[in-house]
Amino acid sequence: MEQTYVMVKPDGVQRGLVGDVISRIEKRGLKIVALRMNVIAEATAKEHYGEHAARPFFPSLIEFITSGPSVSMVVAGKDAVKVMRAVNGATNPVEAAPGTIRGDFALDVGRNIVHASDSPEAAAREIAIHFKDSEIGKYSRVDEVCLYE
Ligand code: DAT
Ligand code: MG
Numbered sequence: 001m002e003q004t005y006v007m008v009k010p011d012g013v014q015r016g017l018v019g020d021v022i023s024r025i026e027k028r029g030l031k032i033v034a035l036r037m038n039v040i041a042e043a044t045a046k047e048h049y050g051e052h053a054a055r056p057f058f059p060s061l062i063e064f065i066t067s068g069p070s071v072s073m074v075v076a077g078k079d080a081v082k083v084m085r086a087v088n089g090a091t092n093p094v095e096a097a098p099g100t101i102r103g104d105f106a107l108d109v110g111r112n113i114v115h116a117s118d119s120p121e122a123a124a125r126e127i128a129i130h131f132k133d134s135e136i137g138k139y140s141r142v143d144e145v146c147l148y149e
Pocket of ligand 1: 061
């Protein structure tokens with residue numbers, strides 16, 4: 001099963017949306033195999049968002065992502081990377097479709113509630129930044145027999 005890295009950012013935590021985000025992931029059929037709440041260290045945030053280091057919004061992005069607790073997850077399932085990007089919606093919430101997390105709950109690109117890896121390669125890199133192998137659980141959901149043909 002493919003794995004991806006998902007984060008409920010500090011705005012999602014402070015707005016009480018952790019349960020809603022997790023509920024959408026679970027109801028879609030994806031399996032949460034690791035989960036933690038913590039304040040991400042500045043060095044970890046800079047590594048996580050390294051691809052954006054030269055962008056003008058990088059300093060404010062790092063300041064925001066380290067400003068309070070966030071919830072990190074590893075999410076597994078069929079095409080988990082692509083499915084989680086679709087569950088989250090477009091990066092800019094103004095463009096995000098209703099029914100997506102960003103399209104239902106957000107307005108500003110700098111306060112878009114959730115993160116999800118954008119490719120399997122990015123997922124592997126981000127999972128390794130945030131979790132040890134030993135923190136990733138192995139179990140079956142009882143509904144996998146219905147979720148998958
Ligand atoms: P995504 O989070 O959809 O993968 P991204 O990787 O392009 O989007 O950008 C990472 C985060 O950086 C994004 O969730 C919010 C912030 N960001 C992106 N573009 C921005 C912009 N033009 N102004 C302010 N923040 C921006
Ligand atoms: Mg991204």
